[in-house]
Amino acid sequence: xxxxxxMLTAVLxxxxxxxxxxxxxxxxxxxxxYLFTYQPLDNNPYGTGYGxxxxxxxxxxxxxxxxxxxxxRYGWADTYICFNKNGVCAFYCDDPLVPAAAQxxxxxxxxxxxxxxxxxxxxxxxxxxxxxxxxxxxKVLSDGRIVVVxxxxxxxxxxxxxxxxxxxxxPATGLYDKSESVSGFIFxxxxxGSDTELGSLNYNNFALSxxxxxxxxxxTGWGVEGGSIHLDARYIxxxxxxxxxxxxxxxxDNDIFGATQNRVYFRSxxxxxxxxxxHTLQEYPSVDDYxxxxxxxxxxxxxxxKSWRGSGLGSMTWNGAxxxxxxxxxxxxxxxxxxxxxxxxxxxxxxETLIYxxxxxxxxxxxxxxxxxxxxxxxxxxxxxxQLFVMPKNFSTYFYxxxxxx
Numbered sequence: 001x002x003x004x005x006x007m008l009t010a011v012l013x014x015x016x017x018x019x020x021x022x023x024x025x026x027x028x029x030x031x032x033x034y035l036f037t038y039q040p041l042d043n044n045p046y047g048t049g050y051g052x053x054x055x056x057x058x059x060x061x062x063x064x065x066x067x068x069x070x071x072x073r074y075g076w077a078d079t080y081i082c083f084n085k086n087g088v089c090a091f092y093c094d095d096p097l098v099p100a101a102a103q104x105x106x107x108x109x110x111x112x113x114x115x116x117x118x119x120x121x122x123x124x125x126x127x128x129x130x131x132x133x134x135x136x137x138x139k140v141l142s143d144g145r146i147v148v149v150x151x152x153x154x155x156x157x158x159x160x161x162x163x164x165x166x167x168x169x170x171p172a173t174g175l176y177d178k179s180e181s182v183s184g185f186i187f188x189x190x191x192x193g194s195d196t197e198l199g200s201l202n203y204n205n206f207a208l209s210x211x212x213x214x215x216x217x218x219x220t221g222w223g224v225e226g227g228s229i230h231l232d233a234r235y236i237x238x239x240x241x242x243x244x245x246x247x248x249x250x251x252x253d254n255d256i257f258g259a260t261q262n263r264v265y266f267r268s269x270x271x272x273x274x275x276x277x278x279h280t281l282q283e284y285p286s287v288d289d290y291x292x293x294x295x296x297x298x299x300x301x302x303x304x305x306k307s308w309r310g311s312g313l314g315s316m317t318w319n320g321a322x323x324x325x326x327x328x329x330x331x332x333x334x335x336x337x338x339x340x341x342x343x344x345x346x347x348x349x350x351x352e353t354l355i356y357x358x359x360x361x362x363x364x365x366x367x368x369x370x371x372x373x374x375x376x377x378x379x380x381x382x383x384x385x386x387q388l389f390v391m392p393k394n395f396s397t398y399f400y401x402x403x404x405x406x
Contacts, residue, residue, distance in 0.1 A: 030056050031404050034373070035067075035089075037077050037227070037394040045392050050097065052089075052114065053395070057197065062389045067114035070097055070107060073135055078345055078398045079204070084140035087111035092135050093119070104133045106148060106177055108140070108171070120165075120169055122175055128155050136204040140149060141212050144224055145170050147241075149203040149217070150178070160224050164201035166215055166239050168230075173207035185246040186221045190235035197223035207259045212300045214241045214278070216249065216264045236264060238278055250276045250283070258297040258304075265290050265304065287323055288316060294345040300352050309343035309364075313357060315378060328355065331363070335383045339390075344398040353377060357385075358397035372398045 034055040040048040050071035056063045071094045072080040080092040091109040098105050102119035109117045121307060122131040132151050139147040150167040166179040186192060186199030201219035209216070217239060221232035236250035254266040257273065265287065268274040273288035273295075292308040302318035305328075312329035331340045341360030348355060355378070360371040370393050376385040 034062075034399055035083075036064075036391070036399060037071060037075065037081075038066075038394050039071070039075055041394050043392070044394065046394065050094070054114075054276070055353050055391075057389055060389060062398065063103060069107065070117055070190060071096075073105070075396070077396065080135065080137050082137055082140050083400055084144070086140050086142060088140050088144050089114075090138040090140045090146045092138070105135075106133050106138050106146070108138075110144075120148070121174065123150075123167075123178070126152070126192070129153065129154055129309070133202045135361075136206075139206070139208045139215070141168075141208075144172070147208065147215060149201050149206060150176075151203065151218040161198070162200070163198060166201070166217070168241065177244075179246070182217075182219050182237065182246055185237060185248070186219065186233070189221075189233060189235070189251075190258070191247070191251060191277065192221055193223070193232040195225060196221040196232045196345055197225045203255050207256050207264060209259050209278075210261050213239065213241060213257075214277055216259055216278070218254055218256060219246070236276065245295060249278050249281065257291075257293070260297050260302055260304070261299070262302060263295070265295065296346050296348065296355075298348070298352055303352075305346050305348075305355055307342050307344060307346045307357060309341065312342055313346055313355065313376075328356070328376055328378060328380045328382060329385060333381045333383050334385075337363070339374070339387070341371070341397075344396075347399070349401075349403040356401045358391075358399060358401075360397055369393050373399070 010102060017300050028237040035258055036053045036289060038046055038051050038053050049069055051069050052067040054065045054067055071290060073092045076214050083089050086112050088108060088186045090106060093105045094108050095311050103122045103193050104120045106120040107117050132153065133148050134151060136149060146169045148166050148167050151164045153162045153163055163181050168177045183199035187198060200222050206215055206217040217237050219235045219237045234253045235248060236254055236394050238249050239246050253269040257265040262279060263275040263277050265275045268285065272286050273291040275284040275287050292306055294307045296305040297302060303315060304317045307313045312331045314325060314327045316323040316325055334340055339359040339361055342357060344358050346357040354375050356375045357370050358373055360369055362369040370390055372390050374387045375388060376382045376384040
């Protein structure tokens with residue numbers, strides 16, 4: 001079990017609210033920050049407790065500061081933790097660490113007070129119904145509001161009725177702004193089944209547009225027949241946070257990966273990474289024939305970076321007609337293979353000229369040994385990516401990064 005948790009534990013970055021974009025504060029003459037999650041194993045250089053740690057690079061090494069004693073569900077930080085550009089963190093907490101008085105398992109903390117962790121409340125109870133927030137990766141807007149998919153269920157045993165809404169929590173007021181049910185959208189679609197009874201939103205498969213105006217979600221029609229639930233038509237829907245309206249983006253089964261300024265990317269029913277322009281609804285059915293969960297999407301261009309174990313790291317960039325592939329880290333071409341076990345999500349610096357990634361000394365498992373944090377420019381088959389520092393295996397190879405600028 002420890003091995004599984006370690007494999008999926010994530011490492012996360014922090015970008016402080018006080019940072020000025022043109023003159024960020026420096027740490028040991030370096031404005032970079034990292035945030036890691038830590039777990040105790042057989043060797044515990046930073047103690048036997050779980051927690052979030054801030055890492056400061058320091059001339060080929062690093063200094064570590066524990067921020068709090070919390071930890072994401074199962075240690076899967078890439079699945080359950082999100083940061084906004086100002087450093088506010090929201091995460092779905094691991095069950096044993098949730099305080100008894102907490103109403104939900106979604107928590108957040110700010111960079112000014114990372115030790116002061118708050119848990120989201122639930123809306124006021126409706127008679128005979130219960131609100132819940134299932135395991136998911138919440139999204140944090142630049143103003144600190146937190147977006148979740150919230151479910152409501154009946155209190156009657158064996159009643160299959162349920163519904164989901166997009167809920168935006170404002171820490172400043174302690175209140176939610178909730179969408180209407182997606183069922184209204186589902187009923188208006190021509191593919192709706194004759195026995196479709198309600199619509200449903202996938203609670204852990206949604207993405208935010210770079211301008212933070214729109215949430216993209218997987219919506220499904222469903223019903224009950226003969227005592228069994230059946231799923232009907234599936235869609236990608238766009239929920240506008242200002243107008244509070246759902247609109248159709250794509251029809252077909254999907255798993256959403258993320259979004260750029262113009263397109264939302266997803267795994268299609270054909271098993272490929274596809275895209276659709278959410279302004280024009282033009283579809284791009286074959287962006288990548290070999291989907292992998294660890295894509296990093298550009299905020300500036302129609303480009304994404306892919307990292308996967310065994311082959312390294314590369315980018316796909318739209319050239320006006322198709323996507324150009326560049327194999328940036330080819331593990332067969334590295335000058336040194338001491339740290340060559342890639343397999344976690346990569347990250348950009350602010351202007352997206354550099355890619356930061358982790359590489360384990362264990363090529364095949366990517367989690368059972370120490371690892372190096374590295375960076376590379378966008379060049380083909382770089383044989384010598386820059387090694388920044390080496391981390392003990394208690395920290396994860398999955399991380400978020402900031403160069404100290406918003």
